[in-house]
Amino acid sequence: MLKKILKWTGILIGTLAILLLIFYTIAYFNIESRANKVYSVKKQKLIIPSDSASYELGKHIAAIKACDDCHAGGGKVLFDENMPILSINSPNITSGKGGIDYSDEDWVTTLRHGINKEGKSLWFMPVKETTASLSNKELAALICYMKKQPPVDKTHPKKEIRPLGRIISFLNKFPLLSAEELDHNAKYVDDIKPEETAAYGAYLAAICMGCHGSNFKGGPGHGPGQPDIPDLTLSGNMGKWNSAQFVTALQTGKTPEGKILSDFMPWKSFGKAHNELELKAIYLFLHELK
Ligand code: HEC
Numbered sequence: 123m124l125k126k127i128l129k130w131t132g133i134l135i136g137t138l139a140i141l142l143l144i145f146y147t148i149a150y151f152n153i154e155s156r157a158n159k160v161y162s163v164k165k166q167k168l169i170i171p172s173d174s175a176s177y178e179l180g181k182h183i184a185a186i187k188a189c190d191d192c193h194a195g196g197g198k199v200l201f202d203e204n205m206p207i208l209s210i211n212s213p214n215i216t217s218g219k220g221g222i223d224y225s226d227e228d229w230v231t232t233l234r235h236g237i238n239k240e241g242k243s244l245w246f247m248p249v250k251e252t253t254a255s256l257s258n259k260e261l262a263a264l265i266c267y268m269k270k271q272p273p274v275d276k277t278h279p280k281k282e283i284r285p286l287g288r289i290i291s292f293l294n295k296f297p298l299l300s301a302e303e304l305d306h307n308a309k310y311v312d313d314i315k316p317e318e319t320a321a322y323g324a325y326l327a328a329i330c331m332g333c334h335g336s337n338f339k340g341g342p343g344h345g346p347g348q349p350d351i352p353d354l355t356l357s358g359n360m361g362k363w364n365s366a367q368f369v370t371a372l373q374t375g376k377t378p379e380g381k382i383l384s385d386f387m388p389w390k391s392f393g394k395a396h397n398e399l400e401l402k403a404i405y406l407f408l409h410e411l412k
């Protein structure tokens with residue numbers, strides 16, 4: 123009897139191990155081929171200005187789109203080599219040693235399509251939430267600003283995806299491949315007027331989607347020890363706030379209920395970077411969502 127049980131337990135464990143191995147092999151090669159896919163996209167022609175007004179506009183866009191949070195000073199560690207999912211640094215995007223050598227066309231293609239110079243998808247770069255649908259004028263101004271950054275010499279270790287990262291990316295639980303999130307045939311608006319309207323707010327609020335979700339309904343926190351991500355629509359707590367309270371919450375981190383927002387909500391950079399008109403427009407947009 124015992125012998126039989128042992129035999130069948132052995133067979134069961136062996137079968138499970140083989141199934142797991144097959145699953146992992148599929149996940150491995152799936153991510154390998156998606157990460158190495160070379161995209162052929164229709165390249166947008168955009169003239170990059172170099173005047174000071176464009177530079178100032180670009181600087182503002184870089185602040186509200188958080189480019190500087192990740193890339194200033196030649197980039198930084200995002201996930202270090204002890205992380206179980208992947209290790210990656212935000213790269214050095216200056217022209218210094220370890221940086222990039224981009225033509226104007228390369229800049230536009232990368233920021234519209236989320237691909238690098240080889241045509242392969244960037245990893246974990248929030249293109250959809252930042253530059254994919256910027257107006258042509260703002261994208262050109264942003265590139266003007268980026269190109270004028272002083273060269274920094276900084277070389278980063280190679281990025282690497284680990285087995286757990288492959289599995290959760292395969293199951294679509296992790297936004298590894300930025301190019302996959304984009305519409306590569308999108309049409310772009312030439313210019314958009316900053317005004318206190320819900321439509322302008324919708325344009326600005328793309329940056330909030332990465333955490334609050336594309337429907338702004340929030341969800342569970344991003345990891346152990348992190349707060350849940352609140353619902354920003356009328357059905358959430360914020361539905362009871364007025365515009366001035368929203369502006370104060372983003373500028374001071376203090377909500378009308380007296381709660382102090384943690385740093386998992388980047389209010390310190392967002393509250394400072396957005397001007398009041400922009401915050402009010404975002405409020406109007408969120409306050410229309412059921
Ligand atoms: C959350 C951090 C983060 C933010 C915010 C961010 N990036 Fe990135 N960026 C990355 C990472 C990570 C990569 C590396 C992708 C890779 O190597 O696969 C990257 C890659 C790039 C590249 C390609 C560099 C190369 O090696 O070819 C450019 C250009 C770039 N980012 C510009 C920007 C601009 C402009 C903004 C603001 C609109 C921005 N990024 C916002 C993290 C970020």
Ligand code: HEC
Pocket residue numbers: 327329330331332333334349350351352353354358359360371377381382383384385386387388392404
């Ligand atoms: C990096 C992720 C992230 C991004 C990007 C982000 N948020 Fe948040 N947000 C959070 C988290 C996490 C909390 C909860 C913070 C806490 O409980 O301490 C939060 C809380 C809030 C709250 C408080 C809501 C309440 O009910 O108390 C508001 C308002 C808010 N976010 C607005 C925004 C807006 C507007 C944007 C875009 C400009 C944005 N957030 C972008 C992560 C993010």
